Amino acid sequence: MSSVSQLAKRFREVLLDGFWIANTNFKDKLSDVTWQQATARVDSLNTIAMLTFHIGYYIAGLVNVFEGGDLEIKDKYSFELPPIESQEQWEELLDTLWLDSEKFASLLEQMPDSKLNEVFVDEKYGTYLRNIEGMIEHSYYHLGQITLIKKMLTDQ
Template identity: 25%
Template sequence: MTTPISEIMLETQRIKTLLEKEYNGAPWHGPTIREALQGISAEEAFHKYESIHSIAELVMHMTAWRQFAIKRLQGDMSFELSESNNWGKVGEQTETQWYYIQNQLESTQEKLCELLDDVEDQHLNDQVHNKGYDFYTLLHGIIQHDIYHIGQIILLKKHLLS
């Protein structure tokens, strides 16, 4: 028995589903981004170990890659990830700033998922301007990248709370 065409999920929708699951759903790999960040205070988020990024820096880095994907999907070929926007400065180390950093991640998550509703599957094969990879690789890379950083956040959180 074959699945009716109307029930086959497009690849862009499959990617969107994976993004949603690893952010705040039920991924197979373990905790979501939201679960990893739950209960982390500003003091913990901004705590800096020598030569290790803080939790706040990791969240900003994850946001930067979403911003890059959003800009490129919108056709902005001039936006590049530089050292300053890829690993930006956290600013004030307050609860308000920590809330803002988390909100930026959530906003870019929502925007990226919203954009994927309008991306045709064939666009996934298009090269990302000035990069050696296509949109399929970029979007799956963001998911894989997030999972890597979720692990780092959980380890930092465990260490901070021990």
């Protein structure tokens, strides 16, 4: 299996369909979360919706680069979630995450392995490999937070 195929598989595992590392994934963990739960505050923690938006924001930004566009995302905007006031709005956010995640994995699978060692946009960002692995690790980090917040909300 090529390196890009292995990375795409790892990415899908954390976002869409895997159970190997965390025994869950974003799609599984968020499948039964209501919009009220997604927007509920637990102390000073980010909400589930904010964390979901945050990961989706970065995935969409990398997809744009993979498609030949510029790196347009900025850390300072990565938590600027528009208000969610209905189940429909929550489901739209989730649907966007699932579509962008699959697009990310598909575009990754189409890359030649040699691209992984190329500079990602600017030397200060490192290589494509560093950014792809960073996206996977970043996703697991926030999946853990979502899992704990969901548990805190359902145990109340």
